[in-house]
C-alpha cells in the first residue's frame with residue numbers, strides 16, 4: 001500500500017477490499033513531569049500499522065496502558081495523532097464523522113432523554129424527518145431486544161439494557177464503522193455473554209466493520225475475525241492472530257470447544273511474551289538509571 005497522497009487526500013494504489021488503513025500512527029501526550037531531565041512528553045503509541053477489511057470484525061487486546069483507547073480515539077477523530085495517517089474508504093480522516101459510530105464503556109446516554117430519544121440522537125443530527133426517525137429507532141430498539149422500553153429513561157434501565165441502547169444509538173444512524181471501547185466491561189458475566197451474542201447477530205445482519213477493544217481474551221477470540229495484540233512501552237501492534245473459528249458463532253457453545261481453548265492460549269501467550277518484554281524493559285530502565293546514578297556518584 002502506497003503512502004503517497006494525492007491533493008484530495010486520497011492515497012494511491014489502494015485495495016478496494018480495505019475499509020480502514022492505519023499507517024505509521026504515533027501519539028505523544030504532554031505530561032506534567034518532575035523528572036530532572038525535564039522530559040514532559042510521553043510516547044503512548046508508536047508506529048501502529050493496521051489494515052481492516054470491509055465487514056471485518058477486529059478486536060484489540062493488550063496490557064493496561066498500551067494505548068488501546070488512544071488508538072480508538074484517534075480512529076474516531078476525537079484525538080489527533082502526532083504522525084501517521086488513517087484512511088477510511090481511501091479518504092484521509094481529519095476529525096469525527098457520522099461514518100463512525102462509537103460505543104464506550106460508560107454508555108454515555110443522555111439521562112433526560114428516553115430510550116427512543118437517545119437512539120434518535122444521531123438521526124436528529126443528520127436531520128432525518130421525524131416520522132422516518134421513529135421508523136428507524138423502532139427497528140433498532142427491536143434489534144437490540146428493547147421493544148416495550150422506548151419511553152423509559154436511562155435510570156429505569158439495567159446496565160445491560162443501557163448498553164443495548166448505546167449500541168442501538170450507534171447503529172441507528174447507519175455508520176459503516178463501529179468503534180467499541182470495552183463496551184461490555186461494566187455488566188455481569190451472563191449479560192455480557194448475551195450482549196456478545198447479540199452483537200455477533202447484529203454484525204452478521206448489518207455487515208459493519210467493527211474495531212472492538214477489550215481486556216478479555218475470551219471475548220476477543222469469540223467475536224473476532226482477527227485479534228490485534230498490542231504491546232506496551234511504547235504501545236504498538238506486535239502480532240495479529242487470525243481466528244478461524246466457524247461462523248455463525250454462539251459464544252457459550254464456542255467456549256466449550258478445544259479449538260477455542262487452543263486459540264485462546266495462543267493469544268494469551270502472545271500477551272504474556274509482551275509482559276516478559278515489559279519486565280525486561282523495566283529491568284533495563286532500572287539498570288540504566290542505576291548506571292546513571294553510579295556514574296554521577298563517581299564524578
Ligand SMILES: Nc1ncnc2c1ncn2[C@@H]1O[C@H](COP(=O)(O)OP(=O)(O)OP(=O)(O)O)[C@@H](O)[C@H]1O
Nearest residue numbers: 029030031042044063064065066067068069070071
Ligand atoms: N490525556 C492524556 N495525557 C497524558 N497521558 C495519557 C493521556 N491519555 C492516556 N495517557 C497515557 O497513554 C497511555 C495509553 O493510555 P490508554 O488509555 O490509551 O491505554 P489503554 O491500553 O486503553 O489502557 P487501559 O487498558 O488501562 O484502559 C497510558 O500510559 C496513559 O497513562
